[in-house]
Amino acid sequence: MNSNKDYKAIIIGAGPAGVGVAMKLYNSGIKSVLILDRNDKIGGIPSFYKREKGGVKTFMRWSRGAYPVFGQDFAKWLEKLISKTDIEVKLDSLVLEIDAKGKTVTFVNPKDGKLSVSAEAIIMASGSREENIAERKWLAGARPSRVMYTKQLLNFDKNDLLPIKKPLIIGSDVIAYAAAAKLKAAGSSDAIIVDNTSNPKCPIHERLYFRFWTNPSFHGFNAKTMEIEGKESATGIRVNGEHFDCDGIVISGELIPNSELALIGDLKVNVLSRIPVINKNNQLSEPGWFAAGNIRGGFHGAEWCYFNGKRTAVSVLKYINKK
Ligand SMILES: Cc1cc2nc3c(=O)[nH]c(=O)nc-3n(C[C@H](O)[C@H](O)[C@H](O)COP(=O)(O)OP(=O)(O)OC[C@H]3O[C@@H](n4cnc5c(N)ncnc54)[C@H](O)[C@@H]3O)c2cc1C
Missing domain, CATH: 3.50.50.60 (FAD/NAD(P)-binding domain)
Structure with a gap:
């Protein structure tokens, strides 16, 4: 030293x-x-x-x-x-x-x-x-490919993101809405945003800003666990018995x-x-x-x-x- x-x-x-x-x-x-x-x-x-x-x-x-x-x-x-x-x-x-x-x-x-x-x-x-899956305490299931964090999304350009056609985002902070906008700008469909809260955490004025690119659907739950589905690649999530289909998951916020x-x-x-x-x-x-x-x-x-x-x-x- x-x-x-x-x-x-x-x-x-x-x-x-x-x-x-x-x-x-x-x-x-x-x-x-x-x-x-x-x-x-x-x-x-x-x-x-x-x-x-x-x-x-x-x-x-x-x-x-x-x-x-x-x-x-x-x-x-x-x-x-x-x-x-x-x-x-x-x-x-x-x-x-x-x-x-x-x-x-x-x-x-x-x-x-x-x-x-x-x-x-x-x-x-x-x-x-960002909290990892274990730290969240409510995110169950395996972690197949095509499950990522918004942090990984930062570096990606349009071509890297394009494989995800039908994105699902877990978490509803401003970063989740920014991620949805970035995915849509790359050619994905409007994301499904799911969170363990009744309303999105992202303030309304920031959601309105991202409306310029995308209008994601928000689904709020009061659930003990949320399960990631898919063996090799993420195919959806299950929460309170409801299934949401996707071909890629972004974990955001927290x-x-x-x-x-x-x-x-x-x-x-x-x-x-x-x-x-x-x-x-x-x-x-x-x-x-x-x-x-x-x-x-x-x-x-x-x-x-x-x-x-x-x-x-x-x-x-x-x-x-x-x-
Ligand atoms: C994934 C993610 C996405 C975000 N997206 C947006 C966005 O789209 N728009 C927006 O306005 N805000 C966004 N934010 C929030 C914004 O980036 C932060 O509020 C802001 O950057 C925080 O500033 P900071 O200086 O506190 O920390 P940071 O920007 O995180 O800077 C901390 C620095 O400390 C360094 N560091 C940490 N530990 C060590 C160590 N042990 N040794 C040496 N260096 C170390 C890191 O390398 C880093 O450069 C995002 C945050 C995250 C985490």
């Missing part, structure tokens, strides 16, 4: 929230900032949403009058902000562990190998991920915070929700540790996370300046 290097602030995650924190700190005079991300580019989740002709713009710039953009363009905007600064960014850098009391972060990348760095303040902006590092580092995390314990100043359970963006729980759009990053940075500034 190499030697330590000190920064004023280290940010784990170069997504919208991490970039929001970095920009606010930098513009407020904190220049010694390191951003770490396991991806090879800045931008977090939006960076995976390909720009494609005739594709669906699913990222909203509310501050620009609900202006929709492709994820890649959102990520490019974030990248451009950082490129105008001399903030240090280490990509391809997976954070393996943290030491909450020692305020160190250990990461590994092809250039530095395994390295530990420390800082006065450390901000976790590592986002959230995001849980990427709080594994917090757990490893002995920061307090709610075991059931996986949401880290945060006080009103965005501080985690140890002084000098903060959280920004989707790691805080709930589902938020990318721009909200960027502004949340900026708000978190205000607390970080207060903490650093008090020391």
Whole structure:
């Protein structure tokens, strides 16, 4: 292991929230900032949403009058902000562990190998991920081919998606409706959306936006289990005795915070929700540790996370300046 290097602030995650924190700190005079991300580019989740002709713009710039953009363009905007600064960014850098009391972060990348760095303040902006089948507790049945997560859909272009003619989407968050629009734009039929709730979780104004591409049918249930059918390839689902036919299933929504590092580092995390314990100043359970963006729980759009990053940075500034 190499030697330590000190920064004023280290940010784990170069997504919208991490970039929001970095920009606010930098513009407020904190220049010694390191951003770490396991991806090879800045931008977090939006960076995976390909720009494609005739594709669906699913990222909203509310501050620009609900202006929709492709994820890649959102990520490019974030990248451009950082490129105008001399903030240090280490990509391809997976954070393996943290030491909450020692305020160190250990990461590994092809250039530095395994390295530990420390800082006065450390901000976790590592986002959230979709729950797997076991974590959902109500999705039964095998997992034949043609069952995927919306995350996998991000990278797919029209040709990759075309094999699914009759899609069924489990989950009804905004991501589910974005997925239905993307599938329809690729040539699939209107999706069937099924969820374990009586109404879609996606707010009405966002559903209306996606109507431009597709009008999926929603079926809400109050069921203990939902069963995926099909031996080699998904052919449908069964819920409360009712069968829904399809030739491909997309599992969507239900995001849980990427709080594994917090757990490893002995920061307090709610075991059931996986949401880290945060006080009103965005501080985690140890002084000098903060959280920004989707790691805080709930589902938020990318721009909200960027502004949340900026708000978190205000607390970080207060903490650093008090020391
Ligand atoms: C599948 C999916 C689809 C979505 N689709 C849309 C959409 O269409 N429109 C929309 O407005 N919003 C969408 N969102 C929401 C939006 O992408 C998020 O709100 C936003 O990106 C969250 O920003 P963030 O910075 O908190 O996290 P993220 O964007 O997730 O960024 C977190 C970053 O942390 C890094 N990271 C995590 N763990 C580590 C580690 N151990 N070491 C190093 N780096 C690490 C990740 O690589 C990532 O770059 C979607 C979210 C998901 C999960």
